[in-house]
Amino acid sequence: MKINFLKYQGAGNDFILIDHTANPLENIDSELIERLCNRRFGIGADGLMFVTKHEKYDFEMHYFNADGKLGSMCGNGGRCIVAFAKHLGIIAKETNFLAVDGPHYARISESGEWVDLQMIDVETITKDGEAFILNTGSPHYVALQSDLLNFDVFSKGKTIRYNSTYAEKGINVNFVEDKGDYLFVRTYERGVEDETYACGTGVTAVAMAMAKHKNQSGHIKTDIKVLGGDIKIEFDYDGFKFTNVFLCGPAKLVFEGEIDSI
Structure with missing residues (x-):
């Protein structure tokens, strides 16, 4: 199976990005994700993300850690996936997308290389x-x-x-x-x-x-x-x-x- 991907980095935090909006890949499991993220035997990354369609939002973000396991929210990953969505033509200057911790708003520069990502409110420290x-x-x-x-x-x-x-x-x-x-x-x-x-x-x-x-x-x-x-x-x-x-x-x-x- 051939996998097409783009690799992005946000301040050195690097990610493998895969488009799942058109032709979703099959047989993607945690073991494969871990291998793809491996810096010696794969592409090398801190994590891997899929972009999928969503009925109510521009897209949905699915984030996996380098160990192959489904992760919690990744802020730099969120910014990189917004840039990826712009590259794919899914969004232009702004977006509302869904992540594991809920909806997120973001705005992206004309160049597509700077993203302001809204994070969740925090009350408890x-x-x-x-x-x-x-x-x-x-x-x-x-x-x-x-x-x-x-x-x-x-x-x-x-x-x-x-x-x-x-x-x-x-x-x-x-x-x-x-x-x-x-x-x-x-x-x-x-x-x-x-x-x-x-x-x-x-x-x-x-x-x-x-x-x-x-x-x-x-x-x-x-x-x-x-x-x-x-x-x-x-x-x-x-x-x-x-x-x-x-x-x-x-x-x-x-x-x-x-x-x-x-």
């Missing part, structure tokens, strides 16, 4: 020691960390992700260093089980956690730097609830191709 715990479409652990560039994100992130509190369902572990003009963020992602160059729901969670940490309120704009580039977050926060949340950043086509189902 709890604490685990000094760390913040919240769900921005995926569950996140946010901890402040000095000298983050030289910090062992993989080992520490893995330890937290698999501790007795989070091992069963998993959690994404984010470390943040406040640089004044921007936040520097590194993330260990469940499902990938490694550090990724960016995590969309993760940087969204970090921006919210830091707003709470600093007792900020109003319309807040936050510049984020990750290993893969720059992302912007903005939202309204009244001290209790985060609304009008937007994850803004690049969504770029890397290459397209055809691969056997290996």
Whole structure:
């Protein structure tokens, strides 16, 4: 079986995109998805997504982690799938699409390489020691960390992700260093089980956690730097609830191709 695909990246978070609107592929299972995402024996990606038709929305997003399992919401993946939908001619400048955590609105630049994606509202933030715990479409652990560039994100992130509190369902572990003009963020992602160059729901969670940490309120704009580039977050926060949340950043086509189902 031949599989046609496009590969996109959003701030270094990379994805395999497959069009399921016209001729859906058969015999796609978690084992095959894991092989396609493998960086040595497949295409290589942090995740894989299908675009399918939906009666009430422009399209529906189906996201799978690199381990082949159905994932929770992926923010950078959401931005990349919007760019893919524009490439396919499904949308033009704006879209309303459905993801696993519900409907999402997005707007895309004329070039198709910058997407502002609306994320879900968030009301609940709890604490685990000094760390913040919240769900921005995926569950996140946010901890402040000095000298983050030289910090062992993989080992520490893995330890937290698999501790007795989070091992069963998993959690994404984010470390943040406040640089004044921007936040520097590194993330260990469940499902990938490694550090990724960016995590969309993760940087969204970090921006919210830091707003709470600093007792900020109003319309807040936050510049984020990750290993893969720059992302912007903005939202309204009244001290209790985060609304009008937007994850803004690049969504770029890397290459397209055809691969056997290996």
